[in-house]
Amino acid sequence: MPPPPKDARPSRRRPALVAGAVVVLLAAVVTFALLATSDDEGRRQGATAKPTPPEWSQEAGRWLTSLPGLRYAGTMTLAGRPVQVRLTVTRAGLGTGRLTDGTVSADLVAIDGSTYVKGGTAFWRAYSGEAARAGSFAGRWAKVPSALSGLADVSDILGPRSIATRLGSAGRWSTVKVGTTPAYRVRTAEADYFVTTSAPYRLVRVRAAGQGRPQFAVSPLANTAAAFTELRPRVAALGGAGDPTLRFQPGKPDFVNCNDNMSGCTLSVDATLTSPRGTVPAGARAAMRATITAEGRTLGSCTGSAPVPAGRTVELRCKVTSPGWRSWLRVVRETPGPHPYEGYARVIGEAVAASDVDRLLDLVDREREQVISPSPSATPSSTP
Structure with a gap:
């Protein structure tokens, strides 16, 4: 038989040499890491340890x-x-x-x-x-x-x-x-x-x-009684508080079930969040204040709010049920001819939903109970 090719025997040995080299290199890396850890252990622990707060800060x-x-x-x-x-x-x-x-x-x-x-x-x-x-x-x-x-x-x-x-x-x-x-x-x-x-x-x-x-x-x-007297009514009034960090582009208002409806007139507006851009902020809400006018006078206003969905566009609705709307409609019924009316809407960000006020008031009341408590010997007249 013909002799084997000259490079046949080295080709069978090369994988063993390469594998051996890899093992050696890995062993060297592990050994170095262990030695480095042993030498620097004290310095590393000192660098990551949290310093003890000074006594004055604790006091x-x-x-x-x-x-x-x-x-x-x-x-x-x-x-x-x-x-x-x-x-x-x-x-x-x-x-x-x-x-x-x-x-x-x-x-x-x-x-x-x-x-x-x-x-x-x-x-x-x-x-x-x-x-x-x-x-x-x-x-x-x-x-x-x-x-x-x-x-x-x-x-x-x-x-x-x-x-x-x-x-x-x-x-x-x-x-x-x-x-x-x-x-x-x-x-x-x-x-x-x-x-x-x-x-x-x-x-x-x-x-x-x-x-x-x-x-x-x-x-x-020393005494927070006056602070809570001022604080609680302010928190109670936070429902519908605005959020200037949110900006919207409102669409044209639409009238829903308004003609000859003595119970009221509903306005609907689509509003798109324009700022901030990107992902809609958690808890972002839009609030609308709408007004109906006719013949140069205001017939009534209403408000509505809703959370902003991921798609950034929210439909807002509210219903005007004012005496002004009803009295105007009575006149319209008795006066033949066209009677145009218009709707206006302003959309802003809303920071606090009306439904969240009770939870906020609970925070106030719980804090008040913790910091204002009469002493056992206090008389009724001295109780805050």
Whole structure:
């Protein structure tokens, strides 16, 4: 038989050599990793271990969580002007307060991770960054606009319990002076907190991030009864609160079952979410306020709202059942000839559905029970 090809025998050996090389390389990698871990174990553990919070931050945290609330007084910059801010924030972060600049003012309420503002047309035109839509939000509660982002989450940034948690996990601090008082400055992404450097360690100032850069002097609140008296009615009125972060393009209103219908006239409008783009934000809602007019006078108005679906277009409906509509229709019945009427609709974002108000009030009542409780020896007349 002819001799085998010259490269036959090496071709049978090559896989064994390659496999052997792979095994050697893998063994080398494993050995190196084990040696590196053994040599650097102490340094690695030191790098990942969380530092123990300093005693002063723990003391300040215990003081904060023992309080029923905090009082804040300070300023923030809106439209290039300093605006006075007053806030009372309970232990869990429920807040109520006011913005003031001369004769222009707006009320504030904070609950469930959001802050809401209620101001007149002058406030919305001057300070909200939403001058073109002032008519849509003036005189009603609305989520704070982007121009007030420094107050967007009062509960988290200014709530005593939340601040105590932030101080307890403080990783960076320095020593500064607040006026003439030496203080530890604890920096976080959301705010800087200033705590006195001598015992008893007390929070004395907060500087929040976000537009407006609110800065507050801090004082303890001994009695929250007045705060809850102001807070609860504001929360009760949040149903239908607007959301300036949502923008819609409404279609033309349609009349549904209106002609010669004494019980009322229904208006229907399709509205498409135009901002923000991309995925529809969780919980996004659209709200419509519709008005029917005829012969130069308003016959009635109605409101309706609905969640925004993934397709971004929502149908909104509401029914006008006013005395004005019924009286006009009676005249129409008795007067031959055409009687035109028109419908107008304004669509805005809605932050709080009417059905969600009871849940928010429950949060208020539970917090009130925890921070306002008469002592066993209190007389009925001294009970808050």
